[in-house]
Amino acid sequence: MKLFASLGFDGTSTKAIAKEAGVSEGLIFKHFKNKEGLLEAIINYGMEKASVYFSEVILISEPKKRIKKAISLPFTIDPNDNQFWKLMYALKWQRAEYQPSPFVLFRASLVDAFEQLGYDNPEVEATLIEVIIDGVATQILLKNIDAGTLLETILNKHSLN
Amino acid sequence: MKLFASLGFDGTSTKAIAKEAGVSEGLIFKHFKNKEGLLEAIINYGMEKASVYFSEVILISEPKKRIKKAISLPFTIDPNDNQFWKLMYALKWQRAEYQPSPFVLFRASLVDAFEQLGYDNPEVEATLIEVIIDGVATQILLKNIDAGTLLETILNKHSLN
DNA sequence: GTCTATACCAGGATAGAC
DNA sequence: GTCTATCCTGGTATAGAC
Incomplete structure (x- = not known):
């Protein structure tokens, strides 16, 4: 995961993987x-x-709270999962076909x-939330920004405080 | 550009490039x-x-208009430049070092x-604009969303109408 | 389950002719 | 400027022993 995330799928040799894994x-x-x-095994695992x-978002019935929770998702990425999400975003740009079903349900909710x-216009509003999540994830994963006040600022603009 | 953008730098062979270019x-x-x-030649060109x-953003002196123009940038991507921007975003995830200077000046403005x-907190507000630009670009380049009312919705939330 | 050795091909790159 | 032919390395994948 570490190698694929940093060097890309094609940029990583099976030799390097074997060495890194000590096998x-x-x-x-x-x-x-x-x-x-x-690669598939890694993706499935992640x-x-x-x-x-x-699920934690989808299961919230109160709509405002659900949206709030959705926006907060990228801010709560476990640093241990950083590599995985970097890989997912890199794949996004490299393999257009790849669109996992969990994302579809998430958008619907x-x-x-x-x-x-x-x-x-609920569709446009939902798209905007996706825009923010993608954008925040990009900044957090790639630039390790201080996310402290950013979440608050976003919730304010969207009257979710 | 087309091949690099869709298959990635490592995923594209020079044989394939030659064939596609007819040389x-x-x-x-x-x-x-x-x-x-x-790759460098392509990036420089783009x-x-x-x-x-x-520059068109930076040169606007009226602050509200400047921010408005910045947000509208990803909405005005010339479809002919689609491949180039896809490549730029893909590279972003694959080559951490890569951070062209025009982007730095843009943020400062x-x-x-x-x-x-x-x-x-101007820094956080600027980050949020970057978040939105990254997010919108992702949606437009990858999912060809109907961007029509999205721009308007964003400008509203940020009181820029 | 794991390792070693090896096959085989495709990749980037070069030389030299036209 | 462009093409053909070719080199060589390194990549994925397999076979077979332990």
Whole structure:
């Protein structure tokens, strides 16, 4: 995960992975069939963890609280999961097809929340929340910004305080 | 640019580039010394075009108008430049070191604008604008969203209408 | 389950002719 | 300026022993 995240999938050799993991190169292929299989295993592992966070948002019934929770997601990334999310965002730009289902449900729950609140255009409002989440994640993962007051500022603009 | 943007730098072979461009593989190396040199040439070409857009923001003296213009930037991406920006964002995630100087000046001009307007925390406000630009660019480049009412919605939240 | 050795191919890059 | 032919390294993947 560490190597794929920093060097990219194609930029990482199975030799380097074997060395970093302290195993022989052959073992990787015995376990995962091929390099692609290793990537899939990593993604599956990470998506399972990610789904937990998405559920926490979706299960909130009070619409304002749900939106608030959604925005706060990127601010609460476990530093241990940093590598995984970097990899996910890098893949996003490299493999257009890749669009995991948890994200689709997540968006739907945002649209629903804005509908409940009677907003003019729930779809656009949901997109804006996605925009903010993507943008914040980019800044946090890539520039280690001080996120302290940023969350507060965002919630203010969106009257969610 | 097209191949690098969709397949990534390492994922694109010089053979594929030569075929796509309708020239021999050797010619690429005569022109650009090596694969890395080709990437640099592409980036330089694109950054020159990008600098024009940044200048248009920086040169606006009225702070509110400057911020407004900044936010509108990703909405006005020339479809012809789509490939280039996809490549830039993909590189962002793949090469941490890479941080072109035009972006630094751009940020400074945002902080300055918020200072002029007497905001409590100009740095955070500037970061939020960057967050939005990154997020919007991601959505536009990757998901071809209908950006129509999104810009208006953002300007509203930030009292820039 | 794990390692060593090795096959095989594709990648970047060069030389030299036209 | 451009093409063809070719080199060589390093990458993925397999075979077989332990």
